[in-house]
Structures are given as C-alpha cells and as structure tokens.
Amino acid sequence: MIERVTSTLFSVEEQMFGTPPADSKKYATALAECIVSGAAIPGTPLLTNAGRDENRSLSSCAMIPVIGSTLDEATETKLLSHYKQNMGAGFDFNDCNDPVALLTQINNLAARETATGNYDRYIGNMGLLPITHPSIHQFIKAKRDREMKHFNISINVSETFMERAANKDLFSLSNGKQVQADALLYAIAENAWSHGDPGLIFLDRMNRDNPLADREEYAYVTTPPCAELGLAKEETCHFGYINLGSFILRRRGDIHIDYNKMREITHLLTRALDNAIEYSLSRYPSPLSASISRTTRRIAIGVCGLADVFLAYKLPYASAEARTLARDLLSFITYAAKCASIDLARQRESCPAMKFPANKYVHGSFLEEKYAQKPTHTVSAHDWACLASDIRNSKNLRNLSVTALAPSGRSSLLLDATSSIEPLFSIFSHDGTIQPRIVNFLMDELNGNADTVAQVCQMATLSGSFQQCELLPASIRACLKTAKEIEPMAHLQMAAEIAGVEGVVDEAASKTVNLPYDTRVSDVVDIFLQAYRLGLKNISIYRDKTKAAQPEML
Structure with a gap:
C-alpha cells in the first residue's frame, strides 16, 4: 500500500513540475518512512484510491448541488460518479422545496449502492439546511422517524438566530413566517438528544475565515460529512494527518516536543497534498471541481494523537494547560504549512486565487487579524505579521488554506493514535x-x-x-x-481554543460532545448556546446509548 501511494503521489513531481527523479524518490521515501514510523499519513480515501484505479481522483469528498424535491437522473449520475471514486458528499438543501424527500431519496441511493458490495469505503453524506428554510421543522426531525445511515444532518444557524433564541425572541423564516427562536432551538436539541442529529453549523463564521468569501462562486455553502471545513459549490478536499504523539521527546525525565521534526514533516505533507491536487485535476467527475481546485488548491492537514500528548505531559484534557499546549501545537503546524506553501509557490507558482482583487490575503490584514491577535508560545505575533507581509507583497501562496481538523478515525487507527483532538474515547x-x-x-x-x-x-x-x-x-x-466523563464545557473549550473564531487552524474541527445517558434536553440547549458564545464554527452532540449500533464506550 505504501509503495503504490507514495509512488502515485510523487509521480506528478517529474511529470508536471520537472523535479529531478532522485529528488522525487527522496520525497516518496521520506513520506513512506513517516507512515511506517507513525508520524504522518494521508487520509484514507487517498490511501484507498492512489495507484489502484487510474481514473480515480484522490479527494475525500465533494459538494454536489441539488435543487427541487426529486432526485433527477442527471443528479443521480453525478452522485454515482463521485461515490464510485470513494468520495463522500456535502449537500446544501436551501434550494429544495421538500428537502426531507430529497434527503431520503439520496440516502436510499447510497444504501442501494452500498448493498452491491462494489465500494471500498462507506458512503457518507452531509445534509445542510439553513435555519430560515420553511421546511426547517420537518428537516430537524428527518432522522428521528426513519433510518438514514448514510447521512449526517446539520442546521446552518446564524448568530442572529442564536441571539434571538437566547433572548426568547421571535425569528423570521424566509417565507415571512415568524417562529419562537428558543422553541426552534429546543426542537433541534431534542432531536439531537434523541438520536444524535442534527448538529449546528455556523457557516457565516466559516466564511469569515474564507479568503474568497466575497466572491459568490467561492463562498462556502456546505461542509463534508463531519463539518471540519467549508465547501463552495462542487469543491473537493484532500486530507492528511500528523500524529502529534510521535513528536514527544523524553530527556532525563523531561518531556519535550520535537518541533524541528514537526516542521519537516509538515512541509513534506503539504507538498504531498499539493501533489494530490495536481494528480486529481484530470480525474474529477466534474469540470467545475477541477476548476475550483486548480484556483484555490486548498488542502486540509489535520492531526491525531492529541490525547496521547496530554498523557505524556500528565495533563487532564479539561485543563487550561492542555488547551494552551494544544494551541501551541496546532498554531505551529498551521504556520509551518503556510511557510511550506510559500516555498511551493516559489517553485511551482501561486494558486490563481492570489491574483483575485477580493482575496483577503492580499487586500487587508487577514492573517494578522486571524492569528496575530492571540499568539502562542510557538508562533509569535511578529511571526504572523512577517508572514502576512511576505504573502501580501509577493503574492506567493500555493494553497489558500492548509489546516482543518477532520475526525481522523481510520487514519488514527492505522497510526495507533488517539483520534483528532478528542480525549480518550474508552x-x-x-x-x-x-x-x-x-x-x-x-x-x-x-x-x-x-x-x-x-x-x-x-x-x-x-x-x-x-x-x-x-x-x-x-x-x-x-x-x-474518557470522552463521556469530561464535562461538556471542557469539550467546547478545547474546540474553541483550537478551531473557533479565535482558533489556530484555517478551517474548523469536527467535534462531538459525548454525553451520558441521563443528560437532559435542556442540557443540550445549554451546550448549543455555550458553543455559540465560545465562538465555535460547528458543534454536534451524542448521548450515550441513543443508537443501537454505537461503538462500545465503557
């Protein structure tokens, strides 16, 4: 597996960028060593596809447009073309008259395709509906009365709605009907309490950190199945993971992080994922996917093993010290990946988006406002200011965004690491x-x-x-x-520190607050309100024993 993956990833070096064969082999060997040692790994869709089928891209998921209330033949064909590439899908149901009907049809299609046994990965989807949609009440309870194993569903909530809910005010839907905002939030919480769906997504907050949000075709309209980043229309994503636990150094009883090694591996993974984009461009099912990927070249470096680091440092997950350490680690990776992206731009040229007048990197103080306001022990405000100035003046940046915290489930298992930024699950x-x-x-x-x-x-x-x-x-x-023994606020605080509006990653984090069985609906309402107040970009909850097929969580 490692041989076919690394050879596929770095085959584009010579073909597209003129890299000497000896250097391409060096990079491929270095990535192979990372995987074997447990330091880093590409996402499992990439591991599944690379070198196995010449016609498959290396993307994890894509945003697929839908409209109306019926799954027409053209949309079904587009869906199947993505599913057959082992991609998940994100949907924006805002333009659907009956989103529940269409949601059900797509889920049934995914179930039917899965039953054929012709797929290497589970088919996962995200269904997103704005809180203002006239069918919002029906959508909220869409998974309560019917089985939909192939969908996560979430509600795109605005800050205005959350404020109205907190103040028990009225809120207007898009058809002019007024509803009690707190009752609507309670309905969301009650259904999440019952079976885990829906979650909340603050798409406006995600778009504030989107450098091209002012251009409609590049604004985020949905997310992947686990909501770790925003997706524009027909946009795709490529993932890779760094195992934080592999950088722990023990010297004469003291614990340290090998940041030099972390920098090297972050640079290598940035290069590998940029290669994955290049490889995928001619293999996407949709020409628009190829166009937007070529324009922005967004990659998503995530992590696993954070809980392993906390064990090494003897830090409780719920402690302020743990949150500080997490910020130090993740800010360093984001900074290192952006430095690597600048280097790649000098070698291969910048992504075309860097020439857009609306690009926030070039016009304004995007990076300074996003990161320099809350520096960490590993990246100072001065570091971010210098980086921002370099990008602004040179327009050198290969990848418009570089970090997002996906669940890392399968990848963390392969690396024998705890998943993503989660605490011990069991x-x-x-x-x-x-x-x-x-x-x-x-x-x-x-x-x-x-x-x-x-x-x-x-x-x-x-x-x-x-x-x-x-x-x-x-x-x-x-x-x-373990996850359900930690207070909900500690889950929220960790997510907020790393990936909220004042976080240290470009995008967001897939984060679930695990709750004991005796949790009340009112507790879930409070968690949603706290997530909003802490600046999270998304949140979901899961109450123990509310799904018959849940993994054991003893």
Missing part, C-alpha cells in the same frame, strides 16, 4: 483489555510497580472507569477521564 482496547497507552502511563506514574498497575487495571475493568480507583491520586484519575 479505557479499553477492542479485545476488552485496558489500552496499552494507559498501562504504560500507569507504569510511569506508579514507579513501575507492576502489581499495583495490575490491581488498578482490574478495578477499572470491573467498573468501566478509573474514576473510582482510590488507589490512584486524583491528578492521575483526571488524566484518564
């Missing part, structure tokens, strides 16, 4: 034993006392948690809290 491995990363953590904390570690693990196995193990100090137990 204390157990798939075979029911305590996770090795936790056993190793306990061995360090308990001075290598294997008998005590075994006793503690036995107690945790019986109770399903370390939180009742009085043999452990409270500080250690706090580090071992």
